[in-house]
Amino acid sequence: METAEEQILESVVIRFAGDSGDGMQLTGTQFTNAAALYGNDLATFPDFPAEIRAPQGTLAGVSGYQIHFGSKKINTPGDTCDVLVAMNVAALKANIGQLKIGGTIIVNSDGFDSKNLRLANVPEDQNPLENGSLDKYEVKKLDITKITRLALADSGMGTKEIDRSKNMFVLGLIYWMYNRSIDKSIEFINSKFKNKPQIAEANIKLLKAGYHYGETTETFNARYEVKPAEMAPGVYRSIMGNEALAYGLVAASVKSKLPIFLGTYPITPASDILHELSKYKNFGVRTFQAEDEIAGVCAAIGASYGGSIGITTSSGPGIALKMEAIGLATVLELPLVICNIQRGGPSTGLPTKTEQSDLMQALYGRNGECPVPVIAAATPSDCFNMAFEAVRIAAQHMIPVFLLSDGYIANGAEPWCFPQSKDLPEIKIDFAKPTEEKFMPYARDEKLSRPWAVPGTPGLEHRIGGLEKQHITGNISYDAHNHEFMVKLRQEKVDKLADDIPLQTIDNGAEKADVLIIGWGSTYGAIKTAVNALLLDGKSVAHAHIRYLNPLPKNIGELLKNYNKVLVAEMNNGQLIKILRDRFLVDAIGLNKIQGQPFTTEEIKNKLSEILG
Amino acid sequence: MTTLIDQTAPKLTPKDFVSDQDVRWCPGCGDYSILKQVQTVLPDLGRPKEEFVFVSGIGCSSRFPYYMDTYGMHSIHGRAAAIATGLKSSRPELSVWMISGDGDSLSIGGNHFIHLLRRNLDINVLLFNNQIYGLTKGQYSPTSEKGKVTKSTPMGSIDHPFNPIALSMGADATFVARTMDRDPKHIQQMIRRGYEHTGTSLIEIYQNCNVFNDGAFEVFTEKTSKKNETLFIENGQPLIFGDNSDKGIILDGFKPKVVDLTQGYSASDCWVHDEQDQVKANILARFFDNPSIEGHLPRPFGVFYAIERPTYNDLLNQQIAYAIEKNGEGNLDKLIAGKETWTIN
Numbered sequence: 001m002e003t004a005e006e007q008i009l010e011s012v013v014i015r016f017a018g019d020s021g022d023g024m025q026l027t028g029t030q031f032t033n034a035a036a037l038y039g040n041d042l043a044t045f046p047d048f049p050a051e052i053r054a055p056q057g058t059l060a061g062v063s064g065y066q067i068h069f070g071s072k073k074i075n076t077p078g079d080t081c082d083v084l085v086a087m088n089v090a091a092l093k094a095n096i097g098q099l100k101i102g103g104t105i106i107v108n109s110d111g112f113d114s115k116n117l118r119l120a121n122v123p124e125d126q127n128p129l130e131n132g133s134l135d136k137y138e139v140k141k142l143d144i145t146k147i148t149r150l151a152l153a154d155s156g157m158g159t160k161e162i163d164r165s166k167n168m169f170v171l172g173l174i175y176w177m178y179n180r181s182i183d184k185s186i187e188f189i190n191s192k193f194k195n196k197p198q199i200a201e202a203n204i205k206l207l208k209a210g211y212h213y214g215e216t217t218e219t220f221n222a223r224y225e226v227k228p229a230e231m232a233p234g235v236y237r238s239i240m241g242n243e244a245l246a247y248g249l250v251a252a253s254v255k256s257k258l259p260i261f262l263g264t265y266p267i268t269p270a271s272d273i274l275h276e277l278s279k280y281k282n283f284g285v286r287t288f289q290a291e292d293e294i295a296g297v298c299a300a301i302g303a304s305y306g307g308s309i310g311i312t313t314s315s316g317p318g319i320a321l322k323m324e325a326i327g328l329a330t331v332l333e334l335p336l337v338i339c340n341i342q343r344g345g346p347s348t349g350l351p352t353k354t355e356q357s358d359l360m361q362a363l364y365g366r367n368g369e370c371p372v373p374v375i376a377a378a379t380p381s382d383c384f385n386m387a388f389e390a391v392r393i394a395a396q397h398m399i400p401v402f403l404l405s406d407g408y409i410a411n412g413a414e415p416w417c418f419p420q421s422k423d424l425p426e427i428k429i430d431f432a433k434p435t436e437e438k439f440m441p442y443a444r445d446e447k448l449s450r451p452w453a454v455p456g457t458p459g460l461e462h463r464i465g466g467l468e469k470q471h472i473t474g475n476i477s478y479d480a481h482n483h484e485f486m487v488k489l490r491q492e493k494v495d496k497l498a499d500d501i502p503l504q505t506i507d508n509g510a511e512k513a514d515v516l517i518i519g520w521g522s523t524y525g526a527i528k529t530a531v532n533a534l535l536l537d538g539k540s541v542a543h544a545h546i547r548y549l550n551p552l553p554k555n556i557g558e559l560l561k562n563y564n565k566v567l568v569a570e571m572n573n574g575q576l577i578k579i580l581r582d583r584f585l586v587d588a589i590g591l592n593k594i595q596g597q598p599f600t601t602e603e604i605k606n607k608l609s610e611i612l613g
Numbered sequence: 614m615t616t617l618i619d620q621t622a623p624k625l626t627p628k629d630f631v632s633d634q635d636v637r638w639c640p641g642c643g644d645y646s647i648l649k650q651v652q653t654v655l656p657d658l659g660r661p662k663e664e665f666v667f668v669s670g671i672g673c674s675s676r677f678p679y680y681m682d683t684y685g686m687h688s689i690h691g692r693a694a695a696i697a698t699g700l701k702s703s704r705p706e707l708s709v710w711m712i713s714g715d716g717d718s719l720s721i722g723g724n725h726f727i728h729l730l731r732r733n734l735d736i737n738v739l740l741f742n743n744q745i746y747g748l749t750k751g752q753y754s755p756t757s758e759k760g761k762v763t764k765s766t767p768m769g770s771i772d773h774p775f776n777p778i779a780l781s782m783g784a785d786a787t788f789v790a791r792t793m794d795r796d797p798k799h800i801q802q803m804i805r806r807g808y809e810h811t812g813t814s815l816i817e818i819y820q821n822c823n824v825f826n827d828g829a830f831e832v833f834t835e836k837t838s839k840k841n842e843t844l845f846i847e848n849g850q851p852l853i854f855g856d857n858s859d860k861g862i863i864l865d866g867f868k869p870k871v872v873d874l875t876q877g878y879s880a881s882d883c884w885v886h887d888e889q890d891q892v893k894a895n896i897l898a899r900f901f902d903n904p905s906i907e908g909h910l911p912r913p914f915g916v917f918y919a920i921e922r923p924t925y926n927d928l929l930n931q932q933i934a935y936a937i938e939k940n941g942e943g944n945l946d947k948l949i950a951g952k953e954t955w956t957i958n
Contacts (some may be wrong), residue, residue, distance in 0.1 A: 037955050184953070228957075237954045247949050254945045261703045263695075281936035283943030286703055286929060291728040295695035298688070298725075302668070302699030305686060306707070310699065328689050384949075417957075421945040455684035455700075455707050458663045463632070463678050465687025466671075475634065476679065 006179075008225045011070025013078035014174065017095045018087030018111075019056055020049055020063040023167035027085075028065025029413070030171055030188065034180045035069040036238035036415050039228025042069040043525060044413040045077035045598070050268070050351045057111075057119030062094040071227040075525035075532075077412065079600035083177075085170055087111050087144070090120035092128060104138045106173070108166070110145035140219055144169055151209045155202050168203045172210020179225050182207055234417035241380040241409035242269070244416070245339060246276035248387025249311060250283050255388075256395055256427035259284040261308040263299030265292055265318060268351040269407040270341040273313045293321040297338070301325060304334040305464075307431060307454035309391055313339040315407075316358050317348060320365070327366045328466045329400040330490065333442075333450045336400035337390045338362075341410045342521075344596045353596025354408035356521050357572040362402040363550055363579070369487045371494040373397075374550040376404040378524035381416040383409060386547060392427045397497060398449045404549075406571075408598045409522040434459040442474035447500070448493040450474075497551050504553035509535055509542025515611050516563035518588075520546045520576055523569050523599055530604035539612055549576070557584045565611055567591055569604060625656035632682040638673060643794035643820035647741065648680055650800040655683075658808060660708060667710045668697040670717035673748050674741035674820070677712040691722025694729040694738075698925075701734045705926040708808070709735070715742045715756040719775050723755075730784040732925040733812040737804075740777060740817045745826035758903065763825075778917055779898040781815045782891075788814035789894070789918045794821055795834040799845070799914065806916055812924050832904045833912055842904055846897065846915035851883035854911050862910070869896060869910060886915075894918035 014031070016024040025046055035042050047064040054061030068078035083104045086092035088111025099105065112129050128134055129141060148166040149159065168189075175182050186204055193200035214220055253260040264274050266289065278287040286308070290296040293314055300310030312322060319340045329336040342358045344350025362374045373393055377386040383405055390403040432439070432451035441462040442450050453460040462474060470477035471485060508531045509516075519527045524545050531543040542563065546552065560566055560580075568577040569591040577590045591607045593599055630652040638644045655665065665683035669675035671690035678685030684707075688696050693711050701709045711729075718726040718740055729736065745763070746752040752765040756777065760769040781789045788810040792803040800818065807814030819830040832838045844854045844862070852862035853874065861874050861883035872878040887893060894917045902909035 033953065037953060039955060039957065231957050233957050235950070235954050235956050237951050239951075250943070250948060251945055254943070259703065261699060263699055280943060280948065281933045282940040283945075283948070284933060284937075286933065288699065288702060288929075290695065290698075291724050294692060295698070295725050295728070298692040298695035299699030299702070301688075302686075302696035302701075303703040304699075305666075305696075306700045306704035308703045324689055325692065332686070418949045421949070455666045455704065456663055458661060461663055461683050463634075463681075463685040463687065465678070466689055467687065 005222045006225055007222050008227065010072055010226070011068060011074060012083065012178070012224065012226055013066060013068045013081040014083040014085070015064055015066040015081040015095055015098060016085045016170070017062055017064040017091035018085070018167070019091070020051070020061045021053055021056065021164070022063070022087045023164065024063045024065050024087070027167045027171045028067055030185050031174060032067050032413050033238055034175065034184055035067065036236070036413075037184060038180060039231075040069040040071065040226055041074040041229035041231060041415055042067060042413070043074050043077045044068070045408065046411045047597075048352055055119070057088055057090055057116050059090045059094055059120060062091050064091075064095060069226060071229045073229065075528045076598075076601055079602050085174070087166075088120070089116045089122055089128070093120050093122065099137060101136050102138065104140065105134060106140045106142065106170070108144040109141045110143050142219070147209065147213070148206060151206055152202050155198065155205075157198065157202060161199070162202070165203050165206050168206040169210040169213070172207040172212075173214050176211045176214030177220060177223060179223055182211055231415065232417060236415045236417050238413050239381050239384075239416040239418070240411060240413045241377065241383040241405055242272035242341065242411070243276055244381050244383035245377070245387045245403075245405060245410075246273050248384040249277065249337070249391060250280055250285060251384070251421070251424055252388045252391030252427060253283060253285065253309060254421065255424050256309065256391065256429050258395065258429060259286065259308045260311055261300060261303030262287045262311045262313065263290055263296040263303070264288070264313045265290050265296045267293075267315045267318045269343055269410045270313045270315050270318075270339065272410070273339065273341070293318040294325060297322040297325040297336075300336060301329050301332070301334060304329070304336055305332070305455070307452070309335055309337065309395055311337045311339070313341070315341050315343045315351075316345045316361065319358065319361060323366045326372065326400050327368060327370050330366070330370050330372060331466050331469065332464050333398045334400075335394035335398060335452070337387075337394050337403060338400060339387070339390075339403045339405065342404060342406040350596045352407065354406045354522065354598060355571050355594065355596065356404075356406055356523070357575065357594070358404065359520075359549065359572065359575040362404060369491065371491050371550070372400050372402055373494055373497055374402040374404065375548050376521040376546070377409060378521060378545055378547060380409045380412050380414045382524075382547075384418075388424070393497065393500070395427060395429050396449070397447055397493070397500070398452060399493065404521055406522050432457065432460055440472050440474070442469050443472050448489065448496055495551050498554045501548045501551070501553060503555045504544060504546065504559055506559070507543045507545050508532065510540070511542075512562040513542045514540035514563065515565045515567060515608060516542050516544060516560070517567045517569060517604070517608060518544050518546060518576070518580070519569050520549060523571065526599040526601050526604055527569060529601040530608060533601070533605060534608055534612075539608070541608055541612065546576070549579075552583065560584055560586050565589065567607065567611055569599060569607075571598065625662060627652040627656055629662060630655050630682050632680050634679045636680050637676065639824050641823040642673070643743065643822070644674060644677070644741065646794045646797060647739065647800060647818055647820065648677060650797050651681070651739075651804060654801050654804045654808075658708075664706070665708050665710065666700060667712055668693045668700065669712040670714075670722055671748070672714040672717045672746075673822075674712055674714040675717060691717055691720070692725060693717070694722060694725035697736050698729060698732070698734055701736055701926050702929050705735070705930055709737070711736055711738045713738065713740055715740070715744060715754045715777070716746050719755040719777060719780070727780070727784040730781055730786040730813050730815060733787050733922050734926050735811055735924045736813050737807045738813060738815045739804075740815065741820045742777060742817050743820045743822040743826055744829050745822050747822045747825050751825040776898065776901045777817045779895070779901070782895050782898045782918060786815050786918070787812040787920050787922045788916070789898070790815065790916045791817045791819070791914050793819040793830060793834055793914065796914075803916070806919070810919060812922060842911055844900070844911040844913045846886045846913050846917070848886055848888045848916065851880045851885050853880060853883060864896075867896065869900070871910065888916050888919040891918065891920075
């Protein structure tokens with residue numbers, strides 16, 4: 001046995017692709033954990049179909065998971081991949097475009113038989129494994145199905161069950177290729193199949209078989225080492241956006257000493273927040289899976305009236321259904337956090353694909369003049385910060401707050417140097433207390449926020465509702481001038497919030513430059529990487545990433561004046577750009593992508609280079 | 614919901630529950646009577662008024678909370694059940710009341726209505742049924758009778774109406790009752806029963822809209838016809854009605870029949886009402902004939918069905934208590950750190 005040559009790489013992108021039943025998501029997340037624990041910086045991109053089990057072998061059923069890990073700072077899952085694992089023809093066909101010339105393909109040759117060719121609409125005589133079309137890549141052909149069946153021949157399991165385990169062989173092999181320990185995955189398998197020891201044993205056997213296959217066969221003449229990244233000192237974990245968002249909400253509950261109540265309805269890609277929060281009942285978290293989206297938000301409003309932090313989570317179509325109730329919360333002036341994990345729209349659109357097309361919906365999607373604060377998370381771990389912020393703003397300002405995330409960061413993972421509880425600020429909330437004077441539910445403090453008087457407090461009995469309120473008393477008022485006054489007051493309340501949010505900073509580049517690229521939400525990583533590269537080339541470019549979209553930070557107008565040109569990159573048809581043009585009369589240029597996929601670094605670099613001239 | 618009466622608290626009076634807002638229903642509206650009966654019963658329940666919350670949707674009836682000097686929310690159309698659910702789940706110690714109408718709860722809010730009943734939150738629902746849309750000035754409602762001519766049905770309604778009692782039984786409500794605006798004592802009795810019930814108590818109240826649907830329930834409420842057309846049901850009592858209590862209901866297999874108690878039948882032959890008998894409650898719920906049809910059954914009033922089933926609010930809060938007991942109070946640092954961490958020095 002020859003020992004494979006070891007090469008040191010700065011970063012690697014691997015894309016696992018197979019049928020949606022092939023377990024590629026699990027393989028990807030397992031490898032992600034291993035890379036994170038090893039100390040690599042990383043970013044991931046799960047890319048899966050909307051159907052749970054789309055027809056086997058077809059292009060529609062291809063599920064992918066891309067991980068970019070390295071010994072340097074990693075901001076994106078990578079534009080193209082170095083290694084493509086393809087479990088069948090369809091997976092190869094759907095993903096070959098993303099593979100670098102000269103990259104490695106690991107294929108399961110069993111997935112390239114006539115049946116699979118037919119299902120992937122590839123003519124029999126054009127089998128890519130045989131027609132030379134893959135000559136520019138390094139192809140490793142393994143009959144993973146056969147190896148798996150042989151390895152588990154005496155396991156007593158049926159063929160179907162055996163075939164389902166083949167992803168573990170792939171995982172073991174990749175662990176070997178990148179010199180990673182399989183121990184954590186063994187722990188994982190043992191705990192996942194705690195009650196099915198036979199299956200646990202089979203999976204572990206395959207994991208080891210994959211690892212040993214790399215070691216003993218000469219299929220692979222090189223093994224790679226990706227050293228730990230130089231990251232700021234601290235304690236890290238791997239985190240996905242929806243997880244971080246849930247933690248942020250719980251943290252805000254702890255720091256405000258108010259229980260949270262989640263009223264929601266299952267929807268992709270937001271459901272994981274419900275799954276997470278439903279586990280934290282020992283934090284006093286109440287989760288309510290309602291009969292529909294409307295009931296979800298209404299129950300949250302009811303809980304807020306009672307003194308909880310009412311939260312509702314959804315995605316575009318569900319948010320559309322909640323809008324009337326969000327209008328109610330605006331007039332009631334109660335705290336409410338609305339999390340929109342955006343996906344491709346309109347209508348049902350692209351449920352599992354990402355998009356940022358609900359900004360206008362959040363800003364303007366209700367009847368009447370109905371302004372609400374809108375904030376957005378930039379990365380998976382930033383979902384924690386912004387969820388915490390959303391609760392703080394909602395509860396301290398007595399107002400519904402929109403928190404925007406999207407499918408890309410919701411499911412994407414990154415290492416996170418997480419905060420300690422003691423370092424998080426307290427969120428000070430005072431409920432109204434009984435007084436001698438007559439209680440005025442719509443009296444206001446300096447923030448223009450009204451008192452939060454919760455049922456059960458003697459002497460503060462009062463009625464609220466969706467009819468226009470008389471200033472201060474909160475009684476129903478149809479008075480023309482009072483209505484105009486109240487509309488302006490609710491707007492002023494949102495505008496005044498600008499005093500209570502951070503000023504906009506330049507994330508990267510100089511305070512004055514030729515071109516400023518502005519992004520919001522999940523485009524952060526791609527813009528950061530592109531701008532980094534251009535700055536290294538000496539280009540005059542800078543990046544600002546907006547987290548507070550309504551109200552905008554007070555200094556944005558001034559800041560824009562320091563750049564000759566402004567480029568706004570968004571995964572929509574141009575929404576933030578309209579706001580910036582409207583508010584600051586800036587002749588901004590748009591870079592828009594509406595393909596259900598995040599920006600690649602190249603796309604941003606190219607556009608910036610074009611503008612820079 | 615039963616609570617021990619606090620002897621030291623000052624005794625409240627109906628006036629304590631009257632808010633400073635002018636009542637703006639049309640003169641002669643049946644809503645006035647319902648408001649008055651609620652304000653009459655509440656002081657007797659032995660709870661401080663800050664513990665009462667009235668949540669309503671949209672419609673004439675839904676203005677109700679403004680007139681009660683308690684906590685209250687006049688929300689959006691059809692959603693009172695969902696709002697009340699969130700409030701009761703998070704604040705189970707409050708006495709939560711939902712005020713709604715036939716359009717609010719059976720049309721736009723039908724979904725929330727049935728789910729409230731099946732979840733069995735401990736909420737008292739007063740469903741004002743006037744068989745018309747009043748606030749929008751006279752369109753037919755989901756309880757309007759077939760053939761009804763209204764502004765939106767000039768040729769007569771072709772919709773088959775809901776029977777709210779049967780619908781509630783179908784949604785597995787644990788307390789189902791019917792009363793009428795013109796019978797103050799009976800409303801009070803039903804409200805007390807509903808309040809004492811642990812779980813969602815659904816009280817359908819026949820309420821006259823004297824502007825857009827005057828006389829819809831006349832046959833049940835007018836002295837001349839009331840005794841023959843209504844059947845007041847009481848637990849453990851035989852089903853007897855009529856001018857001189859001269860008619861009874863017997864069950865012939867599953868088929869209810871009206872018999873003449875002056876001719877061959879006696880009270881002991883009659884069906885004895887059992888509030889816990891779901892099968893019989895379902896049959897009673899179907900006493901829904903048009904009174905103009907020959908040989909029709911009388912319309913029942915009273916408690917059709919009342920059983921105990923764990924409430925959603927209790928179960929939810931028990932899970933929380935159990936989770937705290939089992940895992941200890943949540944530790945934020947542990948939660949955020951998760952299972953696997955690594956340290957960079």
